[in-house]
Amino acid sequence: MRRLHRDGRVVALVARTDDTALAAADVGIGLAGDQGAPPWGAHLLCRGAAQACRLLEAVPPARQASRHGARLSVAGSALGALLGLAGPARGAARRTGIPVQTAALLGLGAGVWTAMTVAHRPEPVPAQHTPWHAMSPQAVLAALGSSAEGLSEPDSTRRRSQQPAEPAEAPVGLGRATLEELATPLTPVLTAGAGISAGAGSILDPLVITGVLVLNALIGGVQRIGAQRELRRLTARSAPPVRIRRGGEHSTVRADQLAVGDVVELQAGDAVPADCRLIAAHGLEMDESSLTGESVAVAKSTGATSAPAVADRTSMIFEGAVVATGRAVGVVVATGARTEVGRTQRIAGGPAPVSGVEARLRSLTARVLPLSVVAGVLLAGVDLLRGRGLGQTLSRSVGLAVAAVPEGLPFVATVAELAAARRLSARGTLVRNSATIEALGRVNVLCFDKTGTLTEGRLGLRQVSDGTRAAPLDELTSSLRDVLAVAVRARPFTESRRHIPHQTDRAVLRDAARLGITADHDHDRVERLHELAFESGRGYHATLWCGGAGAYLSVKGASEVVLPLADRWRPDEQPGPLDAEARDRIAAEVDRLARQGFRVLAVAERACSARTELAESDVTGLEFRGLLALADPVRPTAARAVATLRAAGVEVMMITGDHPSTAESIAAELDALNGRRVLTGAELDALDDERLTSVLPDVAVFARVSPEQKARIVSRLRAAGRAVAVTGDGANDAPAIRLADVGLALGERATPAAREAADVVITDDRIETITDAIMEGRAMWSSVRDALSILLGGNLGEIAYTVGTGLLNGAAALSARQLLLVNMLTDVLPAMAVAVRPPPDVTPEELLAEGPEASLGAALTRDILGRAAITATSAAIVWMLARPVGSLAQASTTGLVTLVGAQLGQTVAVRGRTPLVVAAAAGSLVLLAVIVQTPGVSQVAGCRPLLPHQWAIALTAAGAAAVAQLLAPQVTRFVISRLSSIRMLLTRRSTAPA
Known part of the structure; x- marks a missing residue:
C-alpha cells in the first residue's frame, strides 16, 4: 500500500x-x-x-x-x-x-x-466451479438429483422457484421510465432556462418550463412502456420450443421454463437452450461459433474430459450452440445468465453503439442547439446595446433556448419503429427488436437461397436419367425405375416422410410412392443397418442395408460428389468402367438438366461384405446408377418482386448449394443476373478477403457454397460498407443470419437455430413478404423525416421569428411560456401522429426510394428550411398586421396563434389524408383556442384573449401557410430546373469556340 x-x-x-x-x-x-x-x-x-x-x-x-x-x-x-x-x-x-x-x-x-x-444493476454471476465435463453422466445426474427420465413436474416447478432471479432487465415502471426519458441532451437546456428565469426574478416561467419538461418525459415514459410490452409479446411469439423429458413423459416448454436437472432432447437444427452435460449422443456435431468463434463443427460425445478450455469440453453443449448433425440428450447444469454465454454477455455488457435513426437524431440535435445559442447571444447583444436590463435580456434569451428545443425529438423514432413493427406483425412478420426496422430501411443487399423464397417451395421429381438420356416419370423404363429404387433406399431412417429433414428426400419418396416404387423394389426384403446422414460438408446420404442377396450400400447426393466415388456404370444395362469418356458423357447430361433449371442428384450402389457399421471411408468403389432431376417452379410474382427491389437500389444475390447451372437458370428466369456472373464455392476459396471484396459487385449468384462460405460472403459485404439482409431457414444458415445487419428466418419450417439467430421471423416463405418488410422500413424513414421536419422546421421558424421581431422591435414578441405552449401544441401530438403512420397515397416504388440518405439527408434539410421559412414569414406578417389593430400583448398572442396554426396547417397539408394526423392537428388547435380565450388560463400562458378579427388574421395566415406548403415542392422543382437550364446554358457558352 x-x-x-x-x-x-x-x-x-x-x-x-x-x-x-x-x-x-x-x-x-x-x-x-x-x-x-x-x-x-x-x-x-x-x-x-x-x-x-x-x-x-x-x-x-x-x-x-x-x-x-x-x-x-x-x-x-x-x-x-x-x-x-x-x-x-x-x-x-x-x-x-x-x-x-x-x-x-x-x-x-x-x-x-x-x-x-x-x-439496479444485476448481481454479478459467479463462475461455474463444478467440473461437470470431468464427471460421468451418472455422477452428474446423481449430483443434480435427476435421472435420465428427467425431473417430475412438481420438482421442476420447485427448482425454478428456488433458482436465483435472472439478472435480465425487468419491466420498467412508469416512474423509472419517466426519469430515464429526462436523460437527454435537451433536458439541461430547458433546466438552465428555468434557472436563468428564476434568477432574473420570474416565478411562473420556471414552473411552466419544469411542468412541460416533466409532461414530455411522462409521455415518453408511457410510450416506452408500451414499446416494451409489445416487444415482449412479439418475442414470446417467436421463441423456439424445447423438447424435454418430465417424469419419463415427453413434453415441450419454453427455454425460460427450464430448471437445473431437466433433461432436454435435441436434434439437427435445434439451438441449445441452456448449458447441458451430455448423457447420450448419436453422431453429434455442434456449431459453437456463437461462443468460441470457431466455424468448424465440433464432434461431441458423452465421455468425461478434463480439458480446461470451454471449446475443448466435448462432453458439454452450451447455450446458443446449434446441432449441426446427429441427436443428443443432455441434462441442464446452468440456465440464463449462469451459462457460459450469459456470463460472457454480463462481462461484456454495455450500451449498444449508436447507429441509424438515433445517430441522425443526435447529429441534428447537435446542430440545432448551437444555433439557438448563437441566436440568443445575438439577441442579447442587441438588447444590451439598446440599454435593456439584464433580466429582460436573459428572459428573451431563455425564450430562444426554449424555442430551439424540440420536445418530441427523444421518442419520435421509438414511436415510429414500434408502429412499423406492429404493422408487420399483423402481416405475419415478427420483428424481435423494433430497432431492426430502421436497419430494414437501410438494407441495400439481400442474400437468399432460392428454394422456397423465389420458388414455390414444392420440390418435386420431374425426370430420371441413366446418365445419357432422361425420361419423365410417366415414361420410365424398367432400368430407370431401378435407378429410382436405389434413390429410395438411400434415404434417412424414418417411417414417416413428415419427419425427414430434407425436402429432396421427401420429394423423391413422395413421387416414388405415387409410382408404386418402394425400397424393396426387386428385393425380397430391405433391412436398414446403418446410415451416414446428409451434411453440407459431406454432400451425400449413404445407407447400409441387407436383403436376401446380401449387404448393399446405396448413396444419393450431389453429382460432383458422388461421381468421383464411383468407378463403374451400366449403360444400356451392360456393366462397364467409368472411364474419362463415360464421365464426360454423364457431365454433359448433368449440365443439360441443370440448364433447364433442374436440381440434379446422382445415385450409386454396390454390394458389400456383411457389416453393421458404416464409415465415410467405406463409401467408395460405387457403381453409378443414374441421375434424378428435381424442380421447384419459380413463383409467378418473384420476378416482379426482384425487379421492384432492384429499382429501390437493393442488390439481390442468390447464395445456394445448388449446381451452378441450376442457380444460373433460376437467376436468368428472374432477370436477376443483370450482367453479373456466377461464382462457385471452389472459386471463392481461391480468393483472399481483399480480392473477394473487390469482385462482389460483379457476382449475382454464389453456387455450391458451404455455410462457412456463406458467412464469409456476408462478412465481406459488410466490410465493404453494405447493409446486408440474409434469409435462411436451416441450422447451417444461422451463422450468416447472425452476421447480417438484418437476419430473416423464413417460414414455419425454419429451424429453431435459424429463428434464434434471426432479427425478423417471416411466417411464410415469399420474397414479396421480404419486400413488404423492407418497404415498411423505408416508410419508417419517410415518417421520421416528416416528423423531424415538423419538430425542427417549426422550431427553426420560431427562432427566426423571435430574432427577427426582437431586432425590429425592443419588446419581446414571445415569452418563454408562449414558446413552450407553441412547442407543446405543434411538436408532441402532431409529430407522433405522423411518425406512427406510413405516408398515405404513396406507391410501393416511391416508398422503396426512401432511405437514410434520401429521407434524412438533403430532403430533410430542404423540408426543414422550407417549413421554417413559411412559418416565420407568416407569423411575422401577422404580427406586423396585428399591432395597429390591438394591444402589444394581443399582437404577440396573434403571432403565437399564427405560429401554431401555420405549423399545424403545413402538417395537414403534408399528411392530411391520414385521419390520425388530422385529429391530432384539430385537437391541438381546439386546445389552443381554449387556452387563449379562457381568462386566467390565458394570462398564465402569457397570452391575451383575441377578438374575432385577430383570429381571422391568424387563421387566414395559417391557411396561406398550408397552401404554400402544398405548392413548395412544385416551386422547388421549377426553380431547380430553371437553375439547371441556366447552368447548362452558361456551360455551353463557356465551352463554345471563339
Whole structure:
C-alpha cells in the first residue's frame, strides 16, 4: 500500500483479513464471512464477493457523477456571479444564489440517479466451479438429483422457484421510465432556462418550463412502456420450443421454463437452450461459433474430459450452440445468465453503439442547439446595446433556448419503429427488436437461397436419367425405375416422410410412392443397418442395408460428389468402367438438366461384405446408377418482386448449394443476373478477403457454397460498407443470419437455430413478404423525416421569428411560456401522429426510394428550411398586421396563434389524408383556442384573449401557410430546373469556340 501511495496511486483493497493493510488503503473493502470476526480495519464491509464486485463496478459511474457535478458547479457559480454583478446591489445575493442552488440541486439529483442506476444493476454471476465435463453422466445426474427420465413436474416447478432471479432487465415502471426519458441532451437546456428565469426574478416561467419538461418525459415514459410490452409479446411469439423429458413423459416448454436437472432432447437444427452435460449422443456435431468463434463443427460425445478450455469440453453443449448433425440428450447444469454465454454477455455488457435513426437524431440535435445559442447571444447583444436590463435580456434569451428545443425529438423514432413493427406483425412478420426496422430501411443487399423464397417451395421429381438420356416419370423404363429404387433406399431412417429433414428426400419418396416404387423394389426384403446422414460438408446420404442377396450400400447426393466415388456404370444395362469418356458423357447430361433449371442428384450402389457399421471411408468403389432431376417452379410474382427491389437500389444475390447451372437458370428466369456472373464455392476459396471484396459487385449468384462460405460472403459485404439482409431457414444458415445487419428466418419450417439467430421471423416463405418488410422500413424513414421536419422546421421558424421581431422591435414578441405552449401544441401530438403512420397515397416504388440518405439527408434539410421559412414569414406578417389593430400583448398572442396554426396547417397539408394526423392537428388547435380565450388560463400562458378579427388574421395566415406548403415542392422543382437550364446554358457558352 505504501509503495503504491508513493507512486501517486489511489488504492482500493479487497480482503477478508489483515486489518493493517485495509486501514492503509485509501478504500479498504472488507469481506465479512459467516464465520470469524469481520475485518474491522476496513472502511466498508461487504457480505461477500458479489457485493464487493458491485461496489467496484460503481467506480466509473461515480467518477462520471463527480465530473458532471463539477461542471454544474462552475456553470452555476459563473451564472450567479454574472447575475449578481450585472443587476442592482439590492437583491444581488438572492439573484446570485438561485443559479448556484439550482446547479447544486441538479448535481445532487444526477448523483442520486446515477447511484440508483448502479443499484439496479444485476448481481454479478459467479463462475461455474463444478467440473461437470470431468464427471460421468451418472455422477452428474446423481449430483443434480435427476435421472435420465428427467425431473417430475412438481420438482421442476420447485427448482425454478428456488433458482436465483435472472439478472435480465425487468419491466420498467412508469416512474423509472419517466426519469430515464429526462436523460437527454435537451433536458439541461430547458433546466438552465428555468434557472436563468428564476434568477432574473420570474416565478411562473420556471414552473411552466419544469411542468412541460416533466409532461414530455411522462409521455415518453408511457410510450416506452408500451414499446416494451409489445416487444415482449412479439418475442414470446417467436421463441423456439424445447423438447424435454418430465417424469419419463415427453413434453415441450419454453427455454425460460427450464430448471437445473431437466433433461432436454435435441436434434439437427435445434439451438441449445441452456448449458447441458451430455448423457447420450448419436453422431453429434455442434456449431459453437456463437461462443468460441470457431466455424468448424465440433464432434461431441458423452465421455468425461478434463480439458480446461470451454471449446475443448466435448462432453458439454452450451447455450446458443446449434446441432449441426446427429441427436443428443443432455441434462441442464446452468440456465440464463449462469451459462457460459450469459456470463460472457454480463462481462461484456454495455450500451449498444449508436447507429441509424438515433445517430441522425443526435447529429441534428447537435446542430440545432448551437444555433439557438448563437441566436440568443445575438439577441442579447442587441438588447444590451439598446440599454435593456439584464433580466429582460436573459428572459428573451431563455425564450430562444426554449424555442430551439424540440420536445418530441427523444421518442419520435421509438414511436415510429414500434408502429412499423406492429404493422408487420399483423402481416405475419415478427420483428424481435423494433430497432431492426430502421436497419430494414437501410438494407441495400439481400442474400437468399432460392428454394422456397423465389420458388414455390414444392420440390418435386420431374425426370430420371441413366446418365445419357432422361425420361419423365410417366415414361420410365424398367432400368430407370431401378435407378429410382436405389434413390429410395438411400434415404434417412424414418417411417414417416413428415419427419425427414430434407425436402429432396421427401420429394423423391413422395413421387416414388405415387409410382408404386418402394425400397424393396426387386428385393425380397430391405433391412436398414446403418446410415451416414446428409451434411453440407459431406454432400451425400449413404445407407447400409441387407436383403436376401446380401449387404448393399446405396448413396444419393450431389453429382460432383458422388461421381468421383464411383468407378463403374451400366449403360444400356451392360456393366462397364467409368472411364474419362463415360464421365464426360454423364457431365454433359448433368449440365443439360441443370440448364433447364433442374436440381440434379446422382445415385450409386454396390454390394458389400456383411457389416453393421458404416464409415465415410467405406463409401467408395460405387457403381453409378443414374441421375434424378428435381424442380421447384419459380413463383409467378418473384420476378416482379426482384425487379421492384432492384429499382429501390437493393442488390439481390442468390447464395445456394445448388449446381451452378441450376442457380444460373433460376437467376436468368428472374432477370436477376443483370450482367453479373456466377461464382462457385471452389472459386471463392481461391480468393483472399481483399480480392473477394473487390469482385462482389460483379457476382449475382454464389453456387455450391458451404455455410462457412456463406458467412464469409456476408462478412465481406459488410466490410465493404453494405447493409446486408440474409434469409435462411436451416441450422447451417444461422451463422450468416447472425452476421447480417438484418437476419430473416423464413417460414414455419425454419429451424429453431435459424429463428434464434434471426432479427425478423417471416411466417411464410415469399420474397414479396421480404419486400413488404423492407418497404415498411423505408416508410419508417419517410415518417421520421416528416416528423423531424415538423419538430425542427417549426422550431427553426420560431427562432427566426423571435430574432427577427426582437431586432425590429425592443419588446419581446414571445415569452418563454408562449414558446413552450407553441412547442407543446405543434411538436408532441402532431409529430407522433405522423411518425406512427406510413405516408398515405404513396406507391410501393416511391416508398422503396426512401432511405437514410434520401429521407434524412438533403430532403430533410430542404423540408426543414422550407417549413421554417413559411412559418416565420407568416407569423411575422401577422404580427406586423396585428399591432395597429390591438394591444402589444394581443399582437404577440396573434403571432403565437399564427405560429401554431401555420405549423399545424403545413402538417395537414403534408399528411392530411391520414385521419390520425388530422385529429391530432384539430385537437391541438381546439386546445389552443381554449387556452387563449379562457381568462386566467390565458394570462398564465402569457397570452391575451383575441377578438374575432385577430383570429381571422391568424387563421387566414395559417391557411396561406398550408397552401404554400402544398405548392413548395412544385416551386422547388421549377426553380431547380430553371437553375439547371441556366447552368447548362452558361456551360455551353463557356465551352463554345471563339
